[in-house]
Amino acid sequence: MPKQEKIRSMLAMGNRIAAARAPEVAGILLRDPRKAAQVVQCLWDEDPGVANRAADALERASCQKPEFLAAWKDALLGRMADATEKKLRWNLALMAPRLRLTVAETERAAAVLRMWLNDKSSIVKTSAMHGLAGLTIWNPALLPEMLDMLRVLSRSGTPAMRARGRILLKRLETGKRSSATTRKSLQAIRYG
16 A cells, blocks of 8 residues: 555544544654655545544644644645635644744735634634734734734633633733744644
């Protein structure tokens, strides 16, 4: 069986949003980042469950080693633009700030994440908030807007948005420290 089939078959198990073997695939990525190409390719799989679990595996692995996403920056930003599945969206939102982005790329990612603040799913909205806050690391000019957004959403959003908003607001307001410290602080918050 070809290697691509093996990774894809690992991601094909479970219902549409179940993690299934995504944590195992994340472990494979941490041991052998060269396998990321196979997982990234699965983001466009015709089976939404496979695409969702591919994003889950990438998000889990990048939480520990964000640098391995560097080679896939264009693909991930491109996938953000057309993602419709909620699990795919929330994982892409969490990964976006882990990419070393230019100012133009942060604007592109921020435009998508701003739209996701209106998603039906609370977890997508909350992840979009998290992603937007994280983008300030690469584009400090976004900070005033993000602080205002977090202040509003931490009072008026869904319960999850209010809770996450307070955490992110505290980290950004006290995060007038080094961007490396802020980046690590923002990356430490993730969904299980």
